[in-house]
Amino acid sequence: MTSILSVKGVNKRFGGLQALGDVNLDVAENSCHAIIGPNGAGKSTLLNVLVGKLIPDSGSVVFDGQSVLGRQPHEINQMGISRVFQTPEIFADLSVMENMLIPCFAKRDGAFKMKAIGAVFGEKDMVQKAKEMLSEVGMLEKRDMIASSMSRGDKRRLEMAMCLVQDPRLLLLDEPTAGMARADTENTIELLKTIRKERGITMAIIEHDMNVVFSLAERITVLAQGTPLVEDIPDNIKGHPKVREAYLGEAQV
Amino acid sequence: MTDQTTQPSVTSPARASKGGMFGLSSKDTTLLLVVFAMVVLAPFILNPFPEGSGLAQFNAGYPDLMQRFVIFGIFAIGFNILFGLTGYLSFGHAAFLGVGSYAAMWSMKLFTLNVIPGILFAVIVAGLFAAAVGFISLRRSGIYFSILTLAFAQMSYALAYSVLTPLTGGETGLQIKNTDNPILSNIPEGEIGRANLFGAQMGNSYEMAVGNWLFTFNLGYYIAAAFMLVAFYLSIRIFRSPFGMMLRAVKSNQQRMNYTGLTPKTYTLYAFIISGMYAGLAGGLMVAMDTQVGPERMFWTASGEVVIMTILGGAGTLIGPVLGAGSIKYMENILSKINKDVLHQWFAFLPDGLEDAVVVFADIFVGKQWHFTLGIVFMLVVIFLPGGLVEGAQRITARFSRKKSSNNTPAE
Numbered sequence: 252m253t254s255i256l257s258v259k260g261v262n263k264r265f266g267g268l269q270a271l272g273d274v275n276l277d278v279a280e281n282s283c284h285a286i287i288g289p290n291g292a293g294k295s296t297l298l299n300v301l302v303g304k305l306i307p308d309s310g311s312v313v314f315d316g317q318s319v320l321g322r323q324p325h326e327i328n329q330m331g332i333s334r335v336f337q338t339p340e341i342f343a344d345l346s347v348m349e350n351m352l353i354p355c356f357a358k359r360d361g362a363f364k365m366k367a368i369g370a371v372f373g374e375k376d377m378v379q380k381a382k383e384m385l386s387e388v389g390m391l392e393k394r395d396m397i398a399s400s401m402s403r404g405d406k407r408r409l410e411m412a413m414c415l416v417q418d419p420r421l422l423l424l425d426e427p428t429a430g431m432a433r434a435d436t437e438n439t440i441e442l443l444k445t446i447r448k449e450r451g452i453t454m455a456i457i458e459h460d461m462n463v464v465f466s467l468a469e470r471i472t473v474l475a476q477g478t479p480l481v482e483d484i485p486d487n488i489k490g491h492p493k494v495r496e497a498y499l500g501e502a503q504v
Numbered sequence: 505m506t507d508q509t510t511q512p513s514v515t516s517p518a519r520a521s522k523g524g525m526f527g528l529s530s531k532d533t534t535l536l537l538v539v540f541a542m543v544v545l546a547p548f549i550l551n552p553f554p555e556g557s558g559l560a561q562f563n564a565g566y567p568d569l570m571q572r573f574v575i576f577g578i579f580a581i582g583f584n585i586l587f588g589l590t591g592y593l594s595f596g597h598a599a600f601l602g603v604g605s606y607a608a609m610w611s612m613k614l615f616t617l618n619v620i621p622g623i624l625f626a627v628i629v630a631g632l633f634a635a636a637v638g639f640i641s642l643r644r645s646g647i648y649f650s651i652l653t654l655a656f657a658q659m660s661y662a663l664a665y666s667v668l669t670p671l672t673g674g675e676t677g678l679q680i681k682n683t684d685n686p687i688l689s690n691i692p693e694g695e696i697g698r699a700n701l702f703g704a705q706m707g708n709s710y711e712m713a714v715g716n717w718l719f720t721f722n723l724g725y726y727i728a729a730a731f732m733l734v735a736f737y738l739s740i741r742i743f744r745s746p747f748g749m750m751l752r753a754v755k756s757n758q759q760r761m762n763y764t765g766l767t768p769k770t771y772t773l774y775a776f777i778i779s780g781m782y783a784g785l786a787g788g789l790m791v792a793m794d795t796q797v798g799p800e801r802m803f804w805t806a807s808g809e810v811v812i813m814t815i816l817g818g819a820g821t822l823i824g825p826v827l828g829a830g831s832i833k834y835m836e837n838i839l840s841k842i843n844k845d846v847l848h849q850w851f852a853f854l855p856d857g858l859e860d861a862v863v864v865f866a867d868i869f870v871g872k873q874w875h876f877t878l879g880i881v882f883m884l885v886v887i888f889l890p891g892g893l894v895e896g897a898q899r900i901t902a903r904f905s906r907k908k909s910s911n912n913t914p915a916e
Binding site: 345357 | 741757759760764770
């Protein structure tokens with residue numbers, strides 16, 4: 252299996268705190284890779300490095316043969332990495348349909364294009380593409396709603412659809428079920444499973460909820476104090492002594 | 505700057521892509537045609553009271569004021585493209601108005617007294633200036649952006665007032681003098697040239713008397729009105745375009761834009777330049793109408809005025825800025841002319857003591873105190889109608905149509 256994202260020897264310090272220490276990680280193409288770890292393990296820092304929000308002190312991050320270091324978030328997105336946030340980041344004042352159309356235009360026209368005269372809804376291809384994606388996630392009948400008026404679960408669903416409509420090569424998910432009710436969590440897991448199965452999109456998930464991780468991931472990296480502890484398939488991670496230690500150690504403190 | 509202001513009229517192009525003209529939806533076409541009719545018929549609409557009647561005081565159908573309605577309408581339409589769509593509050597837009605005015609003035613002094621080149625020149629120069637100011641100011645957002653634009657405008661004002669006197673005429677400003685001899689216009693020695701459109705002068709008017717009514721059709725007004733209609737039409741197109749949608753995305757969530765592969769700053773900069781060009785157009789038209797300009801046109805109160813116009817009418821709506829500009833200019837010119845003598849005439853039917861008391865009270869709101877009335881109106885609108893006058897109109901229509909048939913869904 253070829254790796255699409257390869258992190259090598261990444262270090263990041265914040266003052267006296269070693270947030271990431273010599274992180275090595277490979278995400279294989281067409282797989283679902285989870286990164287787990289107790290609070291403060293450096294999961295979010297790692298994610299921010301991947302999307303260009305933070306620049307590591309040393310090491311390399313290569314996506315599809317190109318370094319992502321020093322690139323702006325919008326450039327990294329244009330390379331094919333889409334990100335789902337912990338709290339859904341959508342265009343809350345715009346309609347669901349417009350929320351879908353914006354990523355469609357971004358994918359087709361690039362970071363900036365001056366199209367100030369033709370009407371949005373005259374772009375039949377884009378509208379068609381957005382509608383198809385909306386019906387795939389079961390939100391087509393909500394397309395005229397203002398995004399802010401939807402439930403949290405629907406906002407999450409919309410955000411994922413916005414990422415997916417760009418056909419990303421890699422989908423980064425930052426605790427996609429954080430703060431969700433049981434039913435919404437189950438729905439989200441189902442949605443992610445379907446996406447994974449039908450579209451074959453490579454995913455990297457950062458997650459707290461073990462239930463989510465074990466039902467989705469094909470490979471798991473356990474991070475503790477900024478360093479990868481173990482990397483293996485889910486079945487081997489479950490009973491791994493080092494992992495128990497990391498989590499139980501946290502519980503005892 | 506809250507999300508409340510964008511709601512009604514901009515969110516619903518979804519189902520309306522057919523049935524209209526000029527590349528607009530049928531709803532937008534109707535709006536454009538209504539505005540067109542009102543602008544063309546303004547000399548009638550604004551002069552509803554017969555000459556010599558007590559209410560003639562409220563007639564606004566004279567050329568000077570009508571010109572101001574449409575010119576400030578353009579200014580506010582342009583401002584709304586920046587503020588209404590992206591939420592970036594510029595507090596220095598009068599600088600672009602002023603720069604446009606000076607540019608048009610010099611075009612008339614040096615090249616030709618035809619207004620068209622002057623107006624085009626104004627738009628271009630204001631656009632370039634806006635590009636420079638926007639490029640620097642957009643390094644910050646929120647209040648810091650507003651302060652940066654304010655600082656630029658006040659610097660422009662101060663420079664025009666002092667150091668740049670050879671270019672701006674300093675305190676007295678610029679007028680066309682009998683020494684000016686534009687190379688493309690033949691002005692007889694010693695005569696003062698007049699602004700014209702291919703020979704027809706801006707001041708040309710046709711007066712029509714119908715009974716006691718007098719209607720004035722002024723060439724200058726109709727030229728400004730034609731520009732305003734084009735400006736309004738373009739703003740509708742921008743609102744409905746992918747570019748307009750991106751601008752609303754800027755207001756809604758810049759983080760998501762970045763992670764969707766877009767550059768919100770570039771979009772905002774272009775909106776800033778376009779709205780600067782609208783301001784330049786307004787400035788150029790002002791010079792075309794009265795061939796004079798002074799630095800006070802760039803003073804910060806002038807920048808504040810366009811903010812108030814836009815919010816009063818309804819930021820983020822299509823027609824709101826035009827309504828806002830119209831109401832403020834109406835109050836400024838009509839309310840301010842009502843003085844104590846006029847009030848005494850109106851209330852002459854009351855017993856003497858009561859008449860005096862009523863006049864003293866009413867005088868608080870009119871004449872030089874018209875700003876006080878504007879302040880009250882502005883406060884009421886912001887508190888009760890956050891979407892401006894447009895929201896007021898929408899609420900009235902909604903109530904009206906609900907009464908007519910209860911099965912109908914309420915208007916958007």
